[in-house]
Amino acid sequence: xxxxxxxxxxxxxxxxxxxxxxxxxxxxxxxxxxxxxxxxxxxxxxxxxxxxxxxxxxxxxxxxxxxxxxxxxxxxxxxxxxxxxxxxxxxxxxxxxxxxxxxxxxxxxxxxxxxxxxxxxxxxxxxxxxxxxxxxxxxxxxxxxxxxxxxxxxxxxxxxxxxxxxxxxxxxxxxxxxxxxxxxxxxxxxxxxxxxxxxxxxxxxxxxxxxxxxxxxxxxxxxxxxxxxxxxxxxxxxxxxxxxxxxxxxxxxxxxxxxxxxxxxxxxxxxxxxxxxxxxxxxxxxxxxxxxxxxxxxxxxxxxxxxxxxxxxxxxxxxxxxxxxxxxxxxxxxxxxxxxxxxxxxxxxxxxxxxxxxxxxxxxxxxxxxxxxxxxxxxxxxxxxxxxxxxxxxxxxxxxxx
Amino acid sequence: xxxxxxxxxxxxxxxxxxxxxxxxxxxxxxxxxxxxxxxxxxxxxxxxxxxxxxxxxxxxxxxxxxxxxxxxxxxxxxxxxxxxxxxxxxxxxxxxxxxxxxxxxxxxxxxxxxxxxxxxxxxxxxxxxxxxxxxxxxxxxxxxxxxxxxxxxxxxxxxxxxxxxxxxxxxxxxxxxxxxxxxxxxxxxxxxxxxxxxxxxxxxxxxxxxxxxxxxxxxxxxxxxxxxxxxxxxxxxxxxxxxxxxxxxxxxxxxxxxxxxxxxxxxxxxxxxxxxxxxxxxxxxxxxxxxxxxxxxxxxxxxxxxxxxxxxxxxxxxxxxxxxxxxxxxxxxxxxxxxxxxxxxxxxxxxxxxxxxxxxxxxxxxxxxxxxxxxxxxxxxxxxxxxxxxxxxxxxxxxxxxxxxxxxxxxxxxxxxxxxxxxxxxxxxxxxxxxxxxxxxxxxxxxxxxxxxxxxxxxxxxxxxxxxxxxxxxxxxxxxx
Numbered sequence: 001x002x003x004x005x006x007x008x009x010x011x012x013x014x015x016x017x018x019x020x021x022x023x024x025x026x027x028x029x030x031x032x033x034x035x036x037x038x039x040x041x042x043x044x045x046x047x048x049x050x051x052x053x054x055x056x057x058x059x060x061x062x063x064x065x066x067x068x069x070x071x072x073x074x075x076x077x078x079x080x081x082x083x084x085x086x087x088x089x090x091x092x093x094x095x096x097x098x099x100x101x102x103x104x105x106x107x108x109x110x111x112x113x114x115x116x117x118x119x120x121x122x123x124x125x126x127x128x129x130x131x132x133x134x135x136x137x138x139x140x141x142x143x144x145x146x147x148x149x150x151x152x153x154x155x156x157x158x159x160x161x162x163x164x165x166x167x168x169x170x171x172x173x174x175x176x177x178x179x180x181x182x183x184x185x186x187x188x189x190x191x192x193x194x195x196x197x198x199x200x201x202x203x204x205x206x207x208x209x210x211x212x213x214x215x216x217x218x219x220x221x222x223x224x225x226x227x228x229x230x231x232x233x234x235x236x237x238x239x240x241x242x243x244x245x246x247x248x249x250x251x252x253x254x255x256x257x258x259x260x261x262x263x264x265x266x267x268x269x270x271x272x273x274x275x276x277x278x279x280x281x282x283x284x285x286x287x288x289x290x291x292x293x294x295x296x297x298x299x300x301x302x303x304x305x306x307x308x309x310x311x312x313x314x315x316x317x318x319x320x321x322x323x324x325x326x327x328x329x330x331x332x333x334x335x336x337x338x339x340x341x342x343x344x345x346x347x348x349x350x351x352x353x354x355x356x357x358x359x360x361x362x363x364x365x366x367x368x369x370x371x372x373x374x375x376x377x378x379x380x381x382x383x384x385x386x387x388x389x390x391x392x393x394x395x396x397x398x399x400x401x402x
Numbered sequence: 403x404x405x406x407x408x409x410x411x412x413x414x415x416x417x418x419x420x421x422x423x424x425x426x427x428x429x430x431x432x433x434x435x436x437x438x439x440x441x442x443x444x445x446x447x448x449x450x451x452x453x454x455x456x457x458x459x460x461x462x463x464x465x466x467x468x469x470x471x472x473x474x475x476x477x478x479x480x481x482x483x484x485x486x487x488x489x490x491x492x493x494x495x496x497x498x499x500x501x502x503x504x505x506x507x508x509x510x511x512x513x514x515x516x517x518x519x520x521x522x523x524x525x526x527x528x529x530x531x532x533x534x535x536x537x538x539x540x541x542x543x544x545x546x547x548x549x550x551x552x553x554x555x556x557x558x559x560x561x562x563x564x565x566x567x568x569x570x571x572x573x574x575x576x577x578x579x580x581x582x583x584x585x586x587x588x589x590x591x592x593x594x595x596x597x598x599x600x601x602x603x604x605x606x607x608x609x610x611x612x613x614x615x616x617x618x619x620x621x622x623x624x625x626x627x628x629x630x631x632x633x634x635x636x637x638x639x640x641x642x643x644x645x646x647x648x649x650x651x652x653x654x655x656x657x658x659x660x661x662x663x664x665x666x667x668x669x670x671x672x673x674x675x676x677x678x679x680x681x682x683x684x685x686x687x688x689x690x691x692x693x694x695x696x697x698x699x700x701x702x703x704x705x706x707x708x709x710x711x712x713x714x715x716x717x718x719x720x721x722x723x724x725x726x727x728x729x730x731x732x733x734x735x736x737x738x739x740x741x742x743x744x745x746x747x748x749x750x751x752x753x754x755x756x757x758x759x760x761x762x763x764x765x766x767x768x769x770x771x772x773x774x775x776x777x778x779x780x781x782x783x784x785x786x787x788x789x790x791x792x793x794x795x796x797x798x799x800x801x802x803x804x805x806x807x808x809x810x811x812x813x814x815x816x817x818x819x820x821x822x823x824x825x826x827x828x829x830x831x832x833x834x835x836x837x838x839x840x841x842x843x844x845x846x847x848x849x850x851x852x853x854x855x856x857x858x859x860x861x862x863x864x865x866x867x868x869x870x871x872x873x874x875x876x877x878x879x880x881x882x883x
Binding site for chain 1: 676679680683684686687689690691693694696697698700701704705707708711712714715718719722723726727730844845846848849850852853855856857859860863864866867870871873874877878879880
């Protein structure tokens with residue numbers, strides 16, 4: 001487990017763990033099971049935690065969780081750890097008939113497992129109390145926590161996207177006569193934002209075509225299988241050398257059809273899913289970008305208000321108004337809020353800087369691996385196809401010169 | 403003398419773009435009659451099957467006498483390997499000058515769209531080169547359309563019962579497909595093959611209708627065509643109907659009809675059963691072969707789209723990752739082209755031969771129907787003759803005045819009976835030869851088609867494997883960075 005820490009060293013930040021064993025937190029999401037019936041049906045997962053963290057109840061714990069529990073955890077972390085790129089969740093699936101297909105369930109289980117493990121490996125996020133609740137609480141507590149958060153204060157990422165779009169709609173505001181909204185003037189950061197937005201478009205496009213590639217492999221495999229069957233029947237009808245040639249051709253076709261279907265599945269799991277994961281990660285980063293913009297705006301607004309309040313205060317001092325005392329009190333409060341807002345913003349900036357570096361490294365590795373899997377799988381399949389057909393050529397040769 | 407011009411230097415590798423003409427064939431150049439350069443540069447689309455045949459036939463000493471060939475080009479050099487019932491070579495033309503072996507060489511080229519709207523059709527240039535005395539000259543060019551070929555086929559079917567008439571490509575009913583370049587080219591090739599098979603057949607090549615088709619001006623041709631519509635000649639599908647009638651034994655028994663007469667020839671029964679079974683399985687295989695072509699195209703298209711998207715991704719990223727993306731995208735686009743080429747190669751050199759085989763089997767079914775028809779006529783006449791004989795004897799006994807007429811009718815019937823028997827036996831004799839030849843030719847054609855299939859697929863797969871493997875070292879370095 002690659003733990004990242006700001007000190008650059010390894011290990012979890014847990015001073016009280018026994019020095020005989022390095023601290024560890026290991027989670028797995030397994031055993032999807034269908035619960036309930038009809039429209040209420042859903043999939044539940046077994047979440048197994050093994051740890052020696054003192055904060056945790058014991059060395060091993062197994063709980064049952066469903067998709068909305070993971071969503072709850074994601075939202076809570078997003079709310080509490082602004083500046084950190086929260087690991088992405090797989091999408092909620094809206095196509096009814098696909099919801100319980102074996103492939104979909106397996107892909108979702110993998111993605112959820114990755115999600116929790118990334119949190120458990122993150123030196124900040126792993127200390128979250130919400131994570132502990134998620135990993136240990138009994139089902140009723142979990143359900144209560146989940147329903148409490150619906151509709152109350154917490155902004156969901158979609159709301160933040162809206163805020164972000166507001167911040168970005170400078171032109172519109174200028175046209176409508178509003179003031180230019182405040183934005184950081186940080187060229188490095190501008191570059192990152194532009195990169196993230198461009199990346200999202202291109203990634204989504206690439207992922208869409210990667211999925212189509214998977215589909216085409218399946219279709220080609222299916223057609224090759226049908227073809228093989230038909231040619232074998234032809235071979236049974238003919239006799240002698242020709243019939244044998246037909247039958248062997250048919251058998252090879254059927255064999256290759258199976259290989260194609262396998263490669264389609266391999267492509268899906270080891271290439272298309274990583275691409276999709278990358279897309280989700282970029283969307284999560286956009287959420288963090290929105291948070292940062294929000295914090296910056298709050299800080300700027302407060303700074304403005306403090307300036308105006310200072311002017312007011314000086315006026316009141318000159319007039320020796322009786323409101324001066326209250327005004328001074330408000331001023332002090334504002335200054336405290338201002339410092340708080342500044343601290344929040346600066347924390348986000350600091351965290352994001354580290355996150356960006358980590359993201360670039362991780363992405364290069366993940367994408368490199370995904371493309372490696374792609375090229376390897378394709379080459380392996382192609383070689384198998386070439387060998388199969390070449391093995392037939394001598395026999396077919398003898399037919400055409402007979 | 404004829405000079406066989408070797409075109410080895412024009413031999414191209416398998417990745418010949420489909421619309422690039424090439425000279426990868428032999429043709430006979432008669433010094434006294436220089437071929438029109440325009441027609442040389444025209445529409446002989448080469449295919450790797452053709453090239454393979456070229457190398458096989460270049461040492462045509464080894465090449466067995468052959469009645470039909472799939473591709474027209476070999477036909478041209480096979481002047482000395484015409485099949486004849488006597489087993490020798492040469493055309494059956496006693497009057498041809500002994501200095502030059504007789505030859506009849508035809509090509510169908512230069513499809514051109516004529517007319518507009520719903521009346522529009524494609525015309526083809528049919529070029530005949532021959533030294534046969536029955537023909538008007540050493541070279542003739544006429545313009546023919548699809549319905550002219552249909553006319554020729556129907557005439558031959560009517561006149562040469564017992565012979566497997568070479569099949570025609572289908573009439574295309576899908577309007578928008580009718581003038582696509584691919585369809586036109588496939589049809590042109592099939593028509594070229596059709597005429598050449600006729601020109602190579604030792605019986606069919608002597609047909610007067612063939613001469614009309616190859617030489618008559620357009621008005622004569624049109625007149626001949628319209629004369630035959632609706633008159634006596636039964637079209638092959640009419641014969642199919644008769645044949646189905648013959649085959650529906652069970653139905654007739656159920657309906658209380660007499661059992662229709664059928665030959666009791668076990669060998670022939672076996673052959674008929676084989677032909678019917680073959681037709682079903684072939685049609686199925688051909689359908690799936692066509693789907694395979696389609697899937698290759700679709701995979702190629704998706705790979706191209708994917709490559710483009712990945713390249714854009716690479717431009718957006720930087721450094722090693724961006725380079726890796728870009729190279730992956732470039733490889734994808736390159737392989738997409740190879741896939742499209744292989745799809746075309748599959749279509750031309752595999753799916754079309756299969757379709758040709760299907761058509762040939764359907765044509766054979768027509769001949770089977772003709773034989774059944776001739777057999778039935780013979781049997782019916784035999785029955786009629788027997789009854790007439792009984793009648794005749796009766797009349798002789800009672801010394802009827804109708805005796806003379808009856809004797810006359812009886813003699814006529816016997817003559818008809820002999821005629822019917824002769825017709826039937828001719829069909830049987832011809833069919834026996836045809837069946838042997840069909841089996842051989844089919845084995846060769848199918849062997850070649852499947853050879854092309856396996857070769858093309860292997861070639862494509864190796865190219866794909868190489869392309870992806872060449873990327874692996876670079877991708878390796880990414881994932882361990």
